[in-house]
Every structure is written in C-alpha cells, then in structure tokens.
Amino acid sequence: MYANYGVCIVTKTNEPLSFGGADRRYYVLEATRKRGGTVYVPMDHEDFLRPILSRNAVLDLVDRFPLIETDDFKDSNSHTVEDHFKQMLRENDCLQAMRVAKTMRERIAEQESKRHIPSSMYTRLYDQAVGLVLSEFSAALDMPEDEVMRIMHESDPDALARMA
Structure with missing residues (x-):
C-alpha cells in the first residue's frame, strides 16, 4: 500500500x-x-x-465496520475540513479510510435528506476513501471489488452504499 x-x-x-x-x-x-x-x-x-492487510485482518475490519464511529470534525472553512480528511487518508491506515468513507457517506446522506446537492468535496473524499478500502480488501481477499462490496453490504447494508 x-x-x-x-x-x-x-x-x-x-x-x-x-x-x-x-x-x-x-x-x-x-x-x-x-x-x-x-x-x-x-x-x-x-x-x-x-504491506497489505492479511485476509483475517480484513475480515475483522468488515465485521467491525458497523461499529466504526464517524469523525465529527467540522469547520466553517471547507478547505480546513478537506485538509483534515485528506490528512486522515494520507495516514495510510485502512481503518482511517473506512472512517472517512463512513463520515462522508453520512454527510452526503444528510445533505440529500435536505434536498441539497451533495458537496463535491464530500463526494471526492468519499470516492477516494472507498477506492483505498476496496483496493486493499480486494487484494487481501483475492477477489474482485464488486464481490468485496457484496461482503461489506452483508455486514452493514448501508456500507459503501453510494458505490455503483
């Protein structure tokens, strides 16, 4: 990684x-x-x-996904918010990438519930975080990313919900 x-x-x-x-x-x-x-x-x-995570470590993270808390960092300056979450992704830690994905998914859903177009920053961060997670899980489990998404969905029906 x-x-x-x-x-x-x-x-x-x-x-x-x-x-x-x-x-x-x-x-x-x-x-x-x-x-x-x-x-x-x-x-x-x-x-x-x-190195990529082991198969067992990935399966453990999949099981823990529903328990991962979102990050509550907020600031009136969108650049500060973006920098905060980009820094989390730069940590090269799969758990942090999962946290960013879950946080962005929650914020996008909140905006959509208010009939607002989701922030492009949120969707970019979400896509980047999900890409990192799927890339690592796919390699560790030796399966295609769409199969990884199916497994994630079984663990948490809303997991990676925005992925097509």
Whole structure:
C-alpha cells in the first residue's frame, strides 16, 4: 500500500534516478487501480509503504465496520475540513479510510435528506476513501471489488452504499 494510490506492485527496487539534480535510489511501483500509473518512492521514504492487510485482518475490519464511529470534525472553512480528511487518508491506515468513507457517506446522506446537492468535496473524499478500502480488501481477499462490496453490504447494508 502506498499513500493515496492504494495497492501497488513493486516492479523495481534500488533504482538509481536523478530528479531535480539529486541522485537517489527509488522503489518503482505500479498502481493496480484504474488511476494507475508509475510511482517513484525514494528508498529513504519507505515508511510511506506498507504491506497489505492479511485476509483475517480484513475480515475483522468488515465485521467491525458497523461499529466504526464517524469523525465529527467540522469547520466553517471547507478547505480546513478537506485538509483534515485528506490528512486522515494520507495516514495510510485502512481503518482511517473506512472512517472517512463512513463520515462522508453520512454527510452526503444528510445533505440529500435536505434536498441539497451533495458537496463535491464530500463526494471526492468519499470516492477516494472507498477506492483505498476496496483496493486493499480486494487484494487481501483475492477477489474482485464488486464481490468485496457484496461482503461489506452483508455486514452493514448501508456500507459503501453510494458505490455503483
């Protein structure tokens, strides 16, 4: 797992590259999601990389999903709110991504119940969080993302409800 890219495959290690005049060694990663692309991570920043969760850890998180509390952070400045939740996603922690997804789902539903168009910030954060969760769960369970969504729905009928 790497930052906001989700599950990546390490294609090269110790790759010498020069960016901005500085020679460093890099991990070369290929993202597995649609966003795709090649990602270069300096080897001295490997703390931003982590292995995917185990199958048992994922199944435990699926069972705990209904119990995960939403984040109640609010601010009158939408940029501050967005920065708060983006920082949670940058923690590279699946539980935090699930919390962001659940929080955004709740806020989107609240806006829709008032017959308002959901905030594009909420939908972006929701989509990003769900993408990270599905990417990791799909890899850990070795199944397609739509099957992961079915399992999540069995645990919590509203889980990832906005996903098509």
